[in-house]
Amino acid sequence: MSLSVFAIIVDCQEPRRQAEWWAKVLSFQLSERNTDEFQVGEGIAGTPSLYFMKVPEPKVVKNRLHLDLLTEGPMEPEVERLVEAGARVVEVRDDPDSLQNPDRWTVLADPEGNEFCVTSTQTLTGWS
Numbered sequence: 001m002s003l004s005v006f007a008i009i010v011d012c013q014e015p016r017r018q019a020e021w022w023a024k025v026l027s028f029q030l031s032e033r034n035t036d037e038f039q040v041g042e043g044i045a046g047t048p049s050l051y052f053m054k055v056p057e058p059k060v061v062k063n064r065l066h067l068d069l070l071t072e073g074p075m076e077p078e079v080e081r082l083v084e085a086g087a088r089v090v091e092v093r094d095d096p097d098s099l100q101n102p103d104r105w106t107v108l109a110d111p112e113g114n115e116f117c118v119t120s121t122q123t124l125t126g127w128s
Helices: 015-026 075-084
Strands: 007-012 029-034 037-041 049-054 067-071 088-094 104-109 115-120
Touching (some): 015 029, 015 049, 075 088, 075 115
Parallel strands (some): 007 049
Antiparallel strands (some): 037 049, 088 104
């Protein structure tokens, strides 16, 4: 038997707002599955989606799991677009040149403070 990723669940206080934001920035489809539960995905059966669910407590600490988003073009214009849409830049990170595959990426936070990263095929090395 094998497994595949079905959905990535995001606990949030305002699931509709979060789902709408992620659907917009990823150009994905949004659907309400249950009360205060929203699915954001490509709309293709069997492909993983993001699933936003209401929880009463606010986010308190750094995520232990996050999304890395990849752009084919330069990273900076994509980061600017995300900030204009409501994201906040946390920091820009550069691996030291001493690493075998040094990368450059930007850490951002979505409207509820969930961290995610943006990188570019132009700054990513060593991935197949």
